[in-house]
Amino acid sequence: MDLSAPAYRTTVLSRIWLNEETFELTCTRPQGLQFLAGQYVALLAQGEEREYTLLSPPDALSLRFLIKKVTGGQLSVALANIAPGGVLAMGKPKGYLTYRPTDRPVYFVATGVGIAPFVAMAADGVRGFHLLHGARTGAGLFYRQELAAAAGQYIPCLSGKDPSMAALPGLYHGYVTEYLQENLKGGPFDFYLCGSRAMIRDMTHFLDQHHPDTRIYSEAYS
Ligand SMILES: Cc1cc2nc3c(=O)[nH]c(=O)nc-3n(C[C@H](O)[C@H](O)[C@H](O)COP(=O)(O)OP(=O)(O)OC[C@H]3O[C@@H](n4cnc5c(N)ncnc54)[C@H](O)[C@@H]3O)c2cc1C
Known part of the structure; x- marks a missing residue:
């Protein structure tokens, strides 16, 4: 600037x-x-x-x-x-992590505050996406209710222990990458990744190896 x-x-x-x-x-x-x-x-x-x-x-x-x-x-x-x-x-708005309409299944994957672009997209009317949000505890699942309402599937992934979240629908204990390694079938997909560099590296590696026709858009925060 x-x-x-x-x-x-x-x-x-x-x-x-x-x-x-x-x-x-x-x-x-x-x-x-x-x-x-x-x-x-x-x-x-x-x-x-x-x-x-x-x-x-x-x-x-x-x-x-x-x-x-x-x-x-x-x-x-x-x-x-x-x-x-x-x-x-x-400064002027920048960046290419913006939604591209598609017939493919769309996955938004975020860690921590990396949920921000997907909150903006949901508020802008994007619907029907699969959303995985990784956090340590439930206090890090920002905007959970509005995102779950906009998503076709909302999967909160907690890496730490949080007994207060035990009854949360769809809760997965572990990292977002582990959930997808265990559950992702079919494809090709459009994946949007935002948050930690380690998550983006691991996800990109996994998708390139197992779902090679998948399109990946990503933004690393740290
Ligand atoms: C395209 C883009 C969009 C971003 N959007 C957001 C956003 O919406 N919200 C948001 O909170 N951040 C966002 N970030 C991260 C943000 O730009 C800063 O890097 C972050 O706020 C840290 O800046 P700082 O000046 O406080 O820390 P610095 O003074 O730059 O760093 C201090 C120390 O903290 C470490 N550090 C830096 N970031 C993190 C982190 N996230 N977690 C742990 N340690 C860290 C550094 O390695 C350094 O050792 C974005 C980054 C990019 C590239």
């Missing part, structure tokens, strides 16, 4: 904590901003610039972001502390 002339400026309206390390930040929508569900923007504060996916659908009046506060992280910690009324510089 050109620091002397950022594409946009946005004002923080509110912050809601969804669990002890993750919050939703709502900001004003700059005039003239256009984007596709699933795209991201660069945010800049205190001289640091990082990318964050727009959680809101393209017709939203304000912009929401789902942000994990990384221990020792420069910008995520700054965003966790910025007061309402604070102004952030913002």
Whole structure:
């Protein structure tokens, strides 16, 4: 981003904590901003610039972001502390993790806050997809109810122990990759992957080996 002339400026309206390390930040929508569900923007504060996916659908009046506060992280910690009324510089929307209509079965696979592009797509009207969301505990299954309502199949995958989630429909104990290694049949598919680099690497390797005609779109956050 050109620091002397950022594409946009946005004002923080509110912050809601969804669990002890993750919050939703709502900001004003700059005039003239256009984007596709699933795209991201660069945010800049205190001289640091990082990318964050727009959680809101393209017709939203304000912009929401789902942000994990990384221990020792420069910008995520700054965003966790910025007061309402604070102004952030913002870059132009970018990215290709956007939904492409298809006759193939569609799988959205996310770890942690990597669920953000799929929340935007669901809010934009995408339906009928299979969604796997990996988290340590139930507190990390952000937007579970609205996603389960939009999805044809919603599979929460918990890698840690969480007795409070024992009765959750479709719950799988383990990683998203393990679920698919055990259960994915047929194909070809369209896969959309978002979140940790390790998940994207393992999923890509698995799909290339066992479902080679599958199309894969991905975005690594860390
Ligand atoms: C295209 C794109 C979209 C993204 N969208 C989002 C989003 O919607 N929400 C979101 O929360 N993040 C998102 N990220 C990640 C985000 O851009 C930052 O990398 C993240 O917030 C950490 O920045 P920081 O300045 O706080 O940490 P830094 O100061 O950059 O890093 C501090 C330390 O933390 C480590 N670290 C960095 N990220 C993580 C992590 N996620 N988990 C654990 N350790 C980490 C670093 O290796 C480093 O050692 C996205 C990244 C990309 C590339």
